[in-house]
Amino acid sequence: MSENNEGALTPGSPQPSVLREVKGMWGVRGSGDTSGFAGLEHTEVMARPASRPYGGWFDEVVDVLIELFQADGIDPHEAIEKVVVENGQLVIFIARQHLLAAAKYLRDDQDLRFEMCLGVSAVHYPNDKGRELHSYFPFFSITHNRMVALEVTCPDEDPHTPSIVSVYPGDDWPEREAWDLMGIIYDDHPGLTRSAMPDDWVGHPQRKDYPLGGIPVEYKGAVIPPPDTRREYN
Template sequence: MTEPSGTSKDDAEPTGGEHSSSEVSGAALEQQRARGGEDALAGVRPAARITETRTRSGMFGVRGSGDTSGYGGLRLPGHAPAPAERPFGGWFDEFADELGAALDERSIPRDAIEQVTIDRDEMTLYVQPAKLNAVARTMRDDPALRFEFCSSVSGVDYSAPDGSPVDRPLHVTYHLLSMTYRRRIRLEVAMDIENLHVDSVVDVYPTADWHERETWDMFGVVFDGHPALTRILMPDDWDGHPQRKSYPLGGIPVEYKGAEIPPPDERRAYS
C-alpha cells in the first residue's frame, strides 16, 4: 500500500481514472470550437487560435507513382484539437484551479494558456511561445503542481503536403511528469514557419538540453536562451531540417554492391 503523502492529493482520483474528453464534454464539438472553450482555467479565456489543418492522404508527400510504402491509400483527418470545457473530470479540474492560482501569484497572465484540450485521458495546454519558460517554471516550482521532470521535447509539422496555407503549422510538445503527485501533462506551442522562436526551458529542465537541440536540428525551431543550440544528428554544415514537410524526400541515390538504388520518390510503385 502506498504511504500517504500528507497532501490533498491523497484523496484524489488515481491517475488513469475516468476522465472527460474534448470530443464529448460540454457542448457539441462544433460549438466548442466556435467558442474556444469556456473558463478553462477559471479566468478569462482567449479565443481558440489552434486551428484545423488539412486532411492528409498517402505517405511522405508522394503524389502519383513512387509510393512504395503500401500506404498510398491512407486518409487521415486534419489535426483539429477541440478546446475542452469544464467540468474536465478526474484531477484535471483541481489541477486547472491550482495552475490558475499559481499564474496569478507570479503575475503571469492567464491568457498565456491559449487553449486546453483533453482527449484520450490526456491534458494538453497550448502555451504562448514567449510565456513557455515562465509557465514551465511555475509548473515545476509551485507546491501544488510539482512537475519536476521533463521527459521529452519534440516537434511536429502539420504543414499541408500540397503547400496549402495552414495557420501556425509547426508545434513543439513538452511532456512533463510530476513524481510527487504521479501526474502527466503535455505543454504544446504552435508557431508560424516564418517565426520559429520559442523560449528554451533548459534552465528549468536541464534534461531538455539535447531534446531542444534535436528539435532544432530536425525542424529548425530556435530555442531562445539555449546554452549551445547546435546540430546533434546531422553534420554541422547540413543544409535544411530533415523532418520538415517541405524537406525533399530522399533525393540521394544509394550505391549497393554495384547497383544503384534510386531515392524513394523515384522508385517504382508496386500497386
C-alpha cells in the same frame, strides 16, 4: 480573448481548428481506386478544445496555473490558449512567451511538483497557418504520480520558442534534436547545435516541406545514391 481561449478557462463548446478537408484515402485523387475508399470524406482537426469539468485532477492543475499566472500579473486568458483532453491525457496549450513561467510553475509549486520533463517532440503542420511548428513538452510528477503536457506553437516565418533548459536541464539534447530535425529555434539554449545531422547539413529533414530524395548520403565511405538515381530491378 478568442473562442478557443474561452474553452480553456470556462465552460463551453469551442470549435477546433480545422486543418483540411480530406476526400478519399490519404487525400489521393485520380488513382482509379475501386475499393470504395475514394468516397470517404472527413475533416482533419487540430487538438479539439475541452470544456469544464475536465475530469479528475485535471481541473486542479489548470486552476493552479491560472492562480499562479494571476499572482505574477499575467493574464491567464492570454497565457493559456486552450486545454485539450484526449486519450486520458491533459495537454495545455501555452502562448510561447509564457512557456518559461509555466515550466517554473510546474516544477516549483507544491500542488504541482512536476519534477521531470521527459524531453520535447516537434511536429510540423503546414496547414495550421501561423502555428505551423509545434513543440510538445511532457512532464511527470514523481510526488503525485501524474503526467501533463504543455504544447507551444510558432509560425514558419518566426520559428522561435523559449528554451526550458534553465528550468529542466535534461531538456538540453531533446531541444537540440528538435532544432536539428525540425528547425525550431529554442532561444537561450546553451548550445543549439546539430545532434543527429552533420554540422554542415542544410535544412531540417523532418519538416513536411523538406524535399524527398535527390540527396546522396555517405556513411563511413559507403555512398548511398539518392532514390531518383538508384537502379530499377523490375
